[in-house]
Amino acid sequence: MDLTFTEQQDAFRQEVRAWLEENRPVDDFEPYYTPTGLAQYKDWERSLIDAGYSAPGWPKEYGGLGLDLWGQLIYDEEYARLNLPERINKMGLLHGGPTVMAHGTEEQKAKWLPDLLDNTHIWCQGFSEPDAGSDLAALRTTGRIEGENLILNGQKTWTSFGVIATKMFALVRTDPAAAKHRGISFVVLDLDTPGVEVRPLRQLHGHAGFAEVFFTDAAVPLANVVGPLGEGWRIAQTSLQLERGTGRGVHTRLEHALNEVTHLARRDLDSASMERLGSLKAWTSAFAHASYALTDAMSRGEEKTADASVLKLRQSEIQTAIREEQLALLGGDAELISDVEPDAPLPTMLREYWHSRAGEIFAGTTQIQKNIIAEAGLGLPREPRP
Numbered sequence: 001m002d003l004t005f006t007e008q009q010d011a012f013r014q015e016v017r018a019w020l021e022e023n024r025p026v027d028d029f030e031p032y033y034t035p036t037g038l039a040q041y042k043d044w045e046r047s048l049i050d051a052g053y054s055a056p057g058w059p060k061e062y063g064g065l066g067l068d069l070w071g072q073l074i075y076d077e078e079y080a081r082l083n084l085p086e087r088i089n090k091m092g093l094l095h096g097g098p099t100v101m102a103h104g105t106e107e108q109k110a111k112w113l114p115d116l117l118d119n120t121h122i123w124c125q126g127f128s129e130p131d132a133g134s135d136l137a138a139l140r141t142t143g144r145i146e147g148e149n150l151i152l153n154g155q156k157t158w159t160s161f162g163v164i165a166t167k168m169f170a171l172v173r174t175d176p177a178a179a180k181h182r183g184i185s186f187v188v189l190d191l192d193t194p195g196v197e198v199r200p201l202r203q204l205h206g207h208a209g210f211a212e213v214f215f216t217d218a219a220v221p222l223a224n225v226v227g228p229l230g231e232g233w234r235i236a237q238t239s240l241q242l243e244r245g246t247g248r249g250v251h252t253r254l255e256h257a258l259n260e261v262t263h264l265a266r267r268d269l270d271s272a273s274m275e276r277l278g279s280l281k282a283w284t285s286a287f288a289h290a291s292y293a294l295t296d297a298m299s300r301g302e303e304k305t306a307d308a309s310v311l312k313l314r315q316s317e318i319q320t321a322i323r324e325e326q327l328a329l330l331g332g333d334a335e336l337i338s339d340v341e342p343d344a345p346l347p348t349m350l351r352e353y354w355h356s357r358a359g360e361i362f363a364g365t366t367q368i369q370k371n372i373i374a375e376a377g378l379g380l381p382r383e384p385r386p
């Protein structure tokens with residue numbers, strides 16, 4: 001693997017770096033689920049959109065920069081290097097939109113992609129249900145065909161960005177008689193459709209951006225089904241693989257987090273924490289190299305299912321270990337909670353810690369990643385499918 005960037009790539013990095021440094025927001029944002037926070041995120045993202053940086057990895061015909069995987073990595077590294085805010089439309093920009101590009105009709109692409117690119121619509125992902133998470137194909141939300149519509153009934157849960165989203169890409173069962181992984185369809189719907197109810201969910205660390213979404217006889221045009229009816233499981237693999245793949249500057253974010261913690265450690269260092277910090281440095285460096293290796297293999301068109309799972313597994317482990325170290329260094333101070341506002345969000349440190357634990361669950365839990373590595377990486381027998 002040749003890790004030398006070309007002159008053109010270096011020039012692109014300098015261009016992105018200069019733009020981000022000049023235009024980056026100066027203040028920390030409120031959470032996106034508050035009116036002030038949402039306005040701050042939208043303002044910042046408006047400048048990204050106007051500069052053509054809304055979805056740099058999208059093809060030019062859909063408003064992106066048409067970057068290859070290395071160009072995307074450079075952009076993501078620069079974005080993460082400044083620890084800039086996560087995108088409120090990332091479910092759509094990273095997963096939903098590219099799935100529509102891969103499987104949607106020309107009408108669907110023309111209708112949905114421009115509004116997604118410029119945040120006119122915020123998208124969320126409606127896959128998980130109360131009894132369908134790791135075993136996603138156990139989903140029970142139904143889509144009954146009636147004339148030109150699908151009539152949805154059921155419930156989705158753990159919907160990130162659900163409280164601010166206006167559209168959802170969802171998996172629904174359109175043929176209950178078919179085998180478990182068949183008879184599922186992938187559909188895009190408006191969340192203001194009559195019969196759709198979004199209920200906010202507040203997490204343990206105070207974050208209230210999650211939602212559960214209920215459908216009661218909600219009529220969604222059949223024209224909103226992406227790909228053939230009953231082929232939703234296959235279509236959803238595009239979205240799920242994108243979720244587990246490389247990118248989003250994760251290795252740079254890990255390095256950033258470790259630097260923050262190392263900075264704290266300078267105040268109060270003992271040999272045990274020095275040793276742990278040294279290990280974390282070794283892990284984050286190895287993680288960065290593994291991210292480069294995966295980018296390299298994928299840009300040569302290789303399929304790397306097990307490697308993507310190894311990265312996802314390591315990412316959550318390193319993230320949690322960094323935040324555990326941070327809590328250990330801060331001791332009791334990390335846990336100070338306001339007695340004036342007991343419902344106020346937890347202090348940032350504690351929030352970061354809990355968020356790192358969530359990384360062991362979303363986009364496939366730690367145990368599921370291990371199963372994938374065992375099957376795809378080691379060639380061990382697949383779990384029997386019910």
Ligand SMILES: Cc1cc2nc3c(=O)[nH]c(=O)nc-3n(C[C@H](O)[C@H](O)[C@H](O)COP(=O)(O)OP(=O)(O)OC[C@H]3O[C@@H](n4cnc5c(N)ncnc54)[C@H](O)[C@@H]3O)c2cc1C
Pocket residue numbers: 091124125126127128129130131132133134135157158159160161358359361362363364365366367368371383
């Ligand atoms: C921060 C966050 C954001 C999320 N955002 C979204 C979203 O936007 N949209 C969406 O649809 N979903 C979202 N999810 C849901 C997420 O996809 C599920 O939580 C996840 O798939 C796990 O499903 P579950 O919670 O039902 O747990 P379960 O699948 O019930 O798992 C419970 C435990 O059993 C283990 N387990 C399950 N099956 C196996 C197996 N075969 N072998 C070994 N161990 C197993 C799991 O690893 C876990 O430890 C989000 C979750 C989190 C934490």
